[in-house]
Amino acid sequence: GQQVMQIPQYQHVQEGEDFTTYCNSSTTLSNIQWYKQRPGGHPVFLIQLVKSGEVKKQKRLTFQFGEAKKNSSLHITATQTTDVGTYFCAGLRAYKYIFGTGTRLKVLA
Amino acid sequence: DGGITQSPKYLFRKEGQNVTLSCEQNLNHDAMYWYRQDPGQGLRLIYYSQIVNDFQKGDIAEGYSVSREKKESFPLTVTSAQKNPTAFYLCASSIGVTGLSQPQHFGDGTRLSIL
Numbered sequence A: 001g002q003q004v005m006q007i008p009q010y011q012h013v014q015e016g017e018d019f020t021t022y023c024n025s026s027t028t029l030s031n032i033q034w035y036k037q038r039p040g041g042h043p044v045f046l047i048q049l050v051k052s053g054e055v056k057k058q059k060r061l062t063f064q065f066g067e068a069k070k071n072s073s074l075h076i077t078a079t080q081t082t083d084v085g086t087y088f089c090a091g092l093r094a095y096k097y098i099f100g101t102g103t104r105l106k107v108l109a
Numbered sequence B: 001d002g003g004i005t006q007s008p009k010y011l012f013r014k015e016g017q018n019v020t021l022s023c024e025q026n027l028n029h030d031a032m033y034w035y036r037q038d039p040g041q042g043l044r045l046i047y048y049s050q051i052v053n054d055f056q057k058g059d060i061a062e063g064y065s066v067s068r069e070k071k072e073s074f075p076l077t078v079t080s081a082q083k084n085p086t087a088f089y090l091c092a093s094s095i096g097v098t099g100l101s102q103p104q105h106f107g108d109g110t111r112l113s114i115l
Helices: none
Strands: A004-007 A010-014 A019-025 A031-037 A043-049 A055-058 A061-065 A071-076 A085-093 A096-099 A103-108 B004-007 B010-013 B019-025 B031-037 B043-051 B054-057 B064-066 B076-078 B087-094 B110-114
Touching: A004 A085, A010 A019, A019 A085, A019 A103, A031 A061, A031 A071, A043 A055, A043 A061, A071 A085, A096 B043, B004 B087, B010 B019, B019 B031, B019 B087, B019 B110, B043 B064, B076 B087
Parallel strands: A010 A103, B010 B110
Antiparallel strands: A004 A019, A019 A071, A031 A043, A031 A085, A055 A061, A061 A071, A085 A096, A085 A103, B004 B019, B019 B076, B031 B043, B031 B087, B043 B054, B064 B076, B087 B110
16 A cells, blocks of 8 residues: 655654655655654644655755655754654655654753 | 644543544635644644545544535544554645645644543
């Protein structure tokens, strides 16, 4: 079936270190969205990537969409305690979004 | 203030009981979704609706039912046929499913537990 896997499942970093989560799909995606869910909260939309090879930046966050539109990554430079949460990718295929398994980030001060 | 309202925040279900989770949006969005989130896992799609009076099954629809009689409302019923209903249920909406995709806006969720 349709699957979107994310690695790593968990990541603990010291404040100031970089962090990357990877999203891999078994099938080509029309686009990909990234969401952040704080502990006890609901997912909040971060960004959407549509074009093959697209790269977008939001302050310390860099998002990439692979050339084959099957994978994506989110990189955070110099993490802060406010970055704590679970990051999900969601790929669009056939009018449905398939969410990745998520990467839970913990930032140690 | 526009948004999505889910109620109740916490819900307890007895064995053999049907329960209904409410989801209301005032964003004038056409598309609405129900997801289930289990601890430490991603979101799995239960049902979605692109337009009033129409809805489609997601990946885990068994044991659930929905209705979409009004644009702003998309209630989810967890039936007694759902043997493992304990989870965090999230409702979302977006401007529309067809055409260019749009971000999904989520409610605060309902935590359902078995008594």
